[in-house]
Amino acid sequence: MSYPHSPSGPAGPQEPDLDLEALKARYRAERDRRIRPEGGRQYQPVAGRFGYYDEDPYAEAAPDRARLHDRVDVVVVGGGFGGLLAGARLRQAGVESIRVIEKGSDFGGTWYWNRYPGIHCDIESYIYLPLLEEVGYVPKWKYAPGEEIRQHARAIGRTFDLYRDAVFQTQVTGLRWADDTDEWLVSTDREDRIRARYVITASGTLSEAKLPGIPGIDTFRGHTFHTSRWDYAYTGGDADGNLHRLADKRVALIGTGATAVQCVPHLGADAQQLYVFQRTPSSVDVRGNRPTDPQWAASLSPGWTRRRRDNFLALVTGGQVAEDLVDDGWTSSARLHQKLIPSDSYQDLPPEERERAYELADFQKMNGIRARVDELVEDPATAELLKPWYRYMCKRPTFSDSYLQTFNRPNVTLVDTADSHGVERITEDAVVAGGTAYEVDCIIFSTGFRVGVSGITSGRLPVHGRGGTTLPEAWRDGPRTLHGFYSHGFPNLFQLGPLQNASSVNFVHVLDEQATHVAEVIKAARTRRARYVEPTAEAEAAWVATIREKAPDQYAFQAECTPGYYNNEGMPRKRSESFGDGPVAFHALLREWRANGGLRDVLVDAAPDEG
Structure with missing residues (x-):
């Protein structure tokens, strides 16, 4: 497959009138200062x-309620979009008993906690907000404000009846697998002791x-x-x-x-x-937010949300589409994302030419960003301080x-x-x-979050699997999963997040693909009366080997970057835990795996597939 060689089109980037080596030296000097x-x-x-x-400024005192000592089919840890999508897709798969456990006093996750002045999503709302057609809603702005997003999260909870069994202002403090009953014992800081057939953790990547x-x-x-x-x-x-x-x-x-x-x-x-x-x-580019055109909203046909978000995902991972439906700062600079989100853009070029094509396009983009600072900031000294001297995806x-x-x-x-x-x-x-x-x-x-860290991966949420083995013990030599969702020795435990799968700038799209996959696996386990869901050691090992084989080598690029959370504050990790072929290929892989017998690797003691 052939791709254009730059964001500017098939002809590729033109040689700019600038000293590339001098720019690189400036980038390194600015990195070293920091x-x-x-x-x-x-x-x-x-x-x-x-x-x-970390206290909740939006909630009243936690209401008194009786301690929960009951059973549910599924416990979902986290009430942000990951947890809401898991609950919604499970409901569509026929699961009735779903309990979402959330630290905040309502659904919303990141959008519950973050309510600072000016808050908007930086991804187009028509592709970022999930389940729009199911809820029957079209966002009011191209880039939705935080309150509109929070209210949409609540609407998902109502539409899929997730409030019914949800508990708020509650934190899960432990997960322990009961070998004798094949279920999870879920404990909380409200002294609940809940038994659950399945547990899905969706505590987010921007929660700490x-x-x-x-x-x-x-x-x-x-x-x-x-x-x-x-x-x-x-x-x-x-x-x-x-x-x-x-x-x-x-x-x-x-x-x-x-x-x-x-x-x-x-x-x-x-x-x-x-x-x-x-x-x-x-780096601060043009936003260009605008209200939704009512005539455009009225013209939308069923399936419009999937078509639009698939179009965006294809573009920002280097694919070709007939039309750029989103047409914004993300898609116009899509080729530059390859340094963060793996794809096969530029792969028809020899390695040296490929890297030069990246650099030329990158330098042109960043020169434009710096020129915008000069245009808008009146004091030359202040303008100079506001100019970003690094590669675009640093x-x-x-x-x-x-x-x-x-x-x-x-x-x-x-x-x-x-x-x-x-x-x-x-x-x-x-x-x-x-x-x-x-x-x-x-x-x-305004110092951000521990990105990519969840309660499970940080150890704040203790997990004991079969035989009492803890997750850190099982992962002492590094994470071990199948497709990033489940691990051998931890039956019926599913994790949503970026670990050992594929990510994208529109992470809610990724979460929806993950929630859909988990719901399909649980549906199959229930239909085929599986004892539980757990990947074989062989399937897990094969996936870890695949991650190692395909993991993108981003170390050299990130080592040249100014410090930030993308490169562990200037100390990039030498080994990536991301699927190197990117999210489009990963989502296709999951669909093929489900359709072509992959479930044999995770359904324990299941009845034969009658489909």
Whole structure:
């Protein structure tokens, strides 16, 4: 199969009038200014003495309820889109007894917790919001605001009757397989003891906030909070802005990733003084949000959501389509995603030509991003600090039509911390960077999450499988799964997430494919009266070997990148746990596996397939 050689079309990128070696040297120098030897250890979890950062600001006191000592067919851990999709697809597969257990006080997951001002999805809403046709809804905006997304999550819960058995403000504290009854014993922090035939964990990849390990962080006497727990009682306003209680406040925002790009314009508009502490600037492209055209919405025919999201997935993984249905910043720079999301784009070129094609397209794109900073930011010194000097997919791209302009306000100060490798320390009344103390009344941490970490993979949720073996014991030499979903020795336990399967920038699409697969496997197990679902050791080993064989070699690219969560803060892992052929091929593989006898590798003591 042949592909165009660049985002610009079949002719390929033109040789730009720039010194490529000088650009590479600049990228390396900017990377080296920011690398810290401790890598990801520069952050600390929101736990222990910092546990109050994790409290729920949106819920009333947990209601009294009787302890649960009952049985259900399926327990789903997590009420975000992964858990909702698992519940919905199970319901469509005929499963009636489904209990979702969620830490928050309602469905929504990431969109329950994150309600900061300006919050929108950066993926088009028509492909990001799942189950739109099943719920009967068309989003109001091309890029939906957080509240619309949260309300859609609740609508899924109602449509598929998932509220019936759900329990909120509850955390699962342990999973233990009972060998004598072939079921899971699920314990919670509300002293529940629930028996479940199957357990699906869907606790998300953006569920554990992190704080910077800045000396003195616990000595500050002013007000602090994390963006994932926005304190409107302190700031006033809501997700649309009007943070009127900051009119007499000096505010520090630490972090300039995707969240900051959305909330900085509102903070700049309403705070008396805003200091934005930046270690590495984000790449900020045009957003161009707009309301949904009612005539277009009325013209949609059944199946439109799948066609649109499949079209997007094909484009951002290097495929060819007749028409770009989404037509935005993600699809226009699709060829550059190959450094993060594997595909076979450019594979018809020899390796050296392929890499040069990537570099030329990348440099052209990033030069355009940097030129936009010059166009929008009035002060040349500030503009220079806001320019991203790295390859396009070194950090998650961001999009905004107001972030850069905010630095033209007289009350907004950009504090670049690259040479000090971040904020130096925090005192009782100030944030110190570059030897200067900035006195503030409030510090807001926009420092993100422990990406890719779930309760199971972090060990916070203990799991004991057959014979009492723990998951860390079973994985002492590295993760071992079949297709990323289940592991030998842990019957009827399914994991949703990015581990040992394939991901994409639209992760909700990936979650829907995963939920559909799990529901189909459970449906087959119930239909064929299997004792339980568990991959054979041989099938598991074969998949681990496949992951090793096909895992993309991204180490060299990521080692050249500026530090961020994509490359473990400048310390990239040498071994990938991703399926190297990409998500389109992976989803096709799952469908073929289900249709062509693969279930034999996971259904234990099942009746013959009568289909």
